[in-house]
Amino acid sequence: MNKAIIEVINLKKYFEVGDMVVQALKGVNLKIMKGEFVAIMGASGSGKSTMLNILGCLDKPTAGEYKLDGISVADLSRNQLAELRNEKLGFVFQSYNLLTRTSALENVELPLFYNDRIKSKERKERAIAALESVGLADRMHHMPNQLSGGQQQRVAIARSLVNDPVVILADEATGNLDTKTSYEIMELFQRLNSDKGKTIVFVTHEADIARLTSRNIIFRDGWVIKEQIVEDRLIASEMLKSLPVGEHEV
Amino acid sequence: MNYFNLLRIAKNALMRNKFRAFLTMLGIIIGVASVIAMLGIGQGSKKSIQDQVASMGSNMVFIMPGSQQRGGVMMGNSSSQSLKLADLDAIKQQCVNVSAVSPEVRTSGQVVFGNENWPTSIYGSNTEYLDIKKFGIESGRMFTDREITSLAKVCLIGKTIIEKILPKGMDPIGQTIRFKNIPMKVIGVLKEKGENSFGQDQDDLLIAPYTTVQRRFLAIDYIQGIFTSAISESKADAAIEEIQAVMRKQHKISKPEDDDFRVMSQSELIKTFTSVSDILTTLLGAIAGISLLVGGIGIMNIMYVSVTERTREIGLRMSIGGKGRDILMQFLIESTLLSVVGGVVGILFGYLISAVVGSMMGWPVVIMTQSVVVSFFVCSAIGIFFGWYPAKKASNLNPIDALRYE
Numbered sequence: 001m002n003k004a005i006i007e008v009i010n011l012k013k014y015f016e017v018g019d020m021v022v023q024a025l026k027g028v029n030l031k032i033m034k035g036e037f038v039a040i041m042g043a044s045g046s047g048k049s050t051m052l053n054i055l056g057c058l059d060k061p062t063a064g065e066y067k068l069d070g071i072s073v074a075d076l077s078r079n080q081l082a083e084l085r086n087e088k089l090g091f092v093f094q095s096y097n098l099l100t101r102t103s104a105l106e107n108v109e110l111p112l113f114y115n116d117r118i119k120s121k122e123r124k125e126r127a128i129a130a131l132e133s134v135g136l137a138d139r140m141h142h143m144p145n146q147l148s149g150g151q152q153q154r155v156a157i158a159r160s161l162v163n164d165p166v167v168i169l170a171d172e173a174t175g176n177l178d179t180k181t182s183y184e185i186m187e188l189f190q191r192l193n194s195d196k197g198k199t200i201v202f203v204t205h206e207a208d209i210a211r212l213t214s215r216n217i218i219f220r221d222g223w224v225i226k227e228q229i230v231e232d233r234l235i236a237s238e239m240l241k242s243l244p245v246g247e248h249e250v
Numbered sequence: 251m252n253y254f255n256l257l258r259i260a261k262n263a264l265m266r267n268k269f270r271a272f273l274t275m276l277g278i279i280i281g282v283a284s285v286i287a288m289l290g291i292g293q294g295s296k297k298s299i300q301d302q303v304a305s306m307g308s309n310m311v312f313i314m315p316g317s318q319q320r321g322g323v324m325m326g327n328s329s330s331q332s333l334k335l336a337d338l339d340a341i342k343q344q345c346v347n348v349s350a351v352s353p354e355v356r357t358s359g360q361v362v363f364g365n366e367n368w369p370t371s372i373y374g375s376n377t378e379y380l381d382i383k384k385f386g387i388e389s390g391r392m393f394t395d396r397e398i399t400s401l402a403k404v405c406l407i408g409k410t411i412i413e414k415i416l417p418k419g420m421d422p423i424g425q426t427i428r429f430k431n432i433p434m435k436v437i438g439v440l441k442e443k444g445e446n447s448f449g450q451d452q453d454d455l456l457i458a459p460y461t462t463v464q465r466r467f468l469a470i471d472y473i474q475g476i477f478t479s480a481i482s483e484s485k486a487d488a489a490i491e492e493i494q495a496v497m498r499k500q501h502k503i504s505k506p507e508d509d510d511f512r513v514m515s516q517s518e519l520i521k522t523f524t525s526v527s528d529i530l531t532t533l534l535g536a537i538a539g540i541s542l543l544v545g546g547i548g549i550m551n552i553m554y555v556s557v558t559e560r561t562r563e564i565g566l567r568m569s570i571g572g573k574g575r576d577i578l579m580q581f582l583i584e585s586t587l588l589s590v591v592g593g594v595v596g597i598l599f600g601y602l603i604s605a606v607v608g609s610m611m612g613w614p615v616v617i618m619t620q621s622v623v624v625s626f627f628v629c630s631a632i633g634i635f636f637g638w639y640p641a642k643k644a645s646n647l648n649p650i651d652a653l654r655y656e
Contacts, residue, residue, distance in 0.1 A: 056569070058648070058649045058650045078574060079573045079574070079575075082568065082574075082576075083571065083573075085569060085571045086570065086571020091570065093653070097566045097653065099266070099563060099566070100266070101266040101267060102262070102266055106262065110567070110570060111571055113255050113258070113259055114255075114567075114570065114572050114573075115571065116252045116255070159570070163571075
């Protein structure tokens with residue numbers, strides 16, 4: 001549990017917008033250990049999304065160092081970054097980003113298509129296992145439009161798990177969901193974190209969601225202004241029980 | 251990246267949106283099919299005219315009487331009596347490029363059998379006439395030289411006349427019909443030739459010894475035309491010159507302007523008619539070119555739009571580990587599949603349209619290899635390029651920008 005999965009040292013990211021240079025990250029230092037469930041918080045414009053893009057190897061820093069699972073990312077080419085994403089990272093997006101008209105199973109299989117080492121039989125087995133772990137084994141042949149928002153997000157989580165990543169990066173993963181479904185998704189994340197030891201980095205601006213994680217990192221104006229261990233951590237499954245029971249529950 | 255995986259990804263992506271795939275292909279199908287069909291129709295009509303004219307004997311050279319002065323009065327062509335049997339013999343003996351010669355005399359009148367009658371024409375000739383004019387005998391026989399000498403009242407009969415005046419099922423051979431009140435014995439039935447390109451029924455005729463027609467029907471001793479066969483189609487022009495020389499000598503004419511005859515060949519007729527259908531083919535070709543252009547623009551549009559609207563998909567694929575070249579290859583494979591399948595379907599459709607139009611008009615189906623190749627490659631190239639180009643742009647995007655693309 002003491003291995004650093006993510007290590008960021010004095011990381012800077014500048015954007016050029018016309019003649020102006022926007023300093024999105026002004027020198028960030030952070031360290032995320034294996035098995036942590038970290039929330040990155042901050043208002044819009046605080047640099048948290050830029051941070052997530054860099055952590056996700058989707059964007060390169062202007063200066064500073066970023067080590068993912070011991071690999072220094074700054075010097076890698078676009079193709080090497082793509083391989084890194086394929087093997088070490090799992091993404092969960094706010095808007096699910098599932099392929100339409102494509103079964104849940106095929107959506108989950110997708111990352112493995114880009115890995116030559118995995119044969120079609122193993123690909124399918126791993127996708128089914130991932131769907132089982134998010135409780136959707138019985139829906140694997142459903143299309144995204146036949147699934148509820150929560151179910152679609154579960155498919156997306158299964159997709160992020162299928163390549164057995166060292167870290168799952170979630171970008172406002174509950175942002176499009178109602179309270180109850182949000183807690184259900186958070187329960188799943190908590191379970192993946194505690195039972196399977198998955199390292200999860202969760203970007204959110206909702207304080208109550210952040211209280212479900214183990215550590216919060218708060219950004220403002222391109223700096224990390226606060227890091228805190230969540231003292232009174234909430235358990236999503238208990239939160240669910242405390243919700244008032246609606247009449248239209250499915 | 252393994253190409254088998256890419257092929258599967260591309261196939262899955264196409265199957266995901268069959269309607270879009272179909273619409274994309276439609277542009278290519280229409281482009282290719284219209285070019286092939288248009289040019290096929292043009293060429294088919296040309297070929298059919300050529301075939302029809304050739305079926306009248308493509309190496310046929312014929313001599314018609316020309317205008318003639320008699321005592322200072324210009325006479326019309328048809329009333330001219332300038333052609334004699336002696337001309338025929340001279341051509342036969344002196345022209346090396348001519349293989350068969352027959353006189354022609356003709357008159358029209360009613361043919362009667364029992365209480366049926368029908369207006370038709372009788373053509374008088376010698377025994378070589380059938381070969382020259384590409385008539386065949388279905389049953390019975392041709393008349394003989396002896397029957398020519400003896401002015402025999404025998405004739406060959408065309409299918410149309412049999413239909414019009416003979417009772418159904420009756421064998422015409424041996425029957426006696428009356429033409430202009432003269433009884434004629436049917437000795438042969440002509441093979442059906444159908445209509446010629448001028449819409450004239452080539453089965454509505456009787457053929458009899460020229461002597462019979464000259465003496466018994468017309469009471470003349472001149473002939474109205476001389477039909478010959480050049481030894482081959484390519485020798486037709488040489489035959490014309492020979493015949494002109496012989497005829498001028500026969501008629502003691504020194505200057506070509508004074509000719510009292512005209513020599514024409516079937517191949518000249520072919521040229522006249524095909525020049526008309528060449529214009530038609532050019533016109534259809536131009537229309538086909540425009541449809542190729544319009545089809546091409548259609549392909550461009552739908553390819554460009556469908557790749558652009560999939561920018562988010564591209565972003566997703568890149569974020570889960572797809573490399574730029576994987577994305578590019580996927581789209582290249584997709585657009586190649588669409589273009590090739592569309593092109594092949596287009597060729598089939600083009601062929602089908604040509605065949606349907608051909609069978610309605612009674613034309614042969616002519617598919618020009620150039621039209622197939624050019625239309626297929628133009629459409630495929632447009633399809634592949636406009637699938638590749640936006641995909642290239644999208645694969646160079648930052649994955650984040652592609653994911654956020656609206």
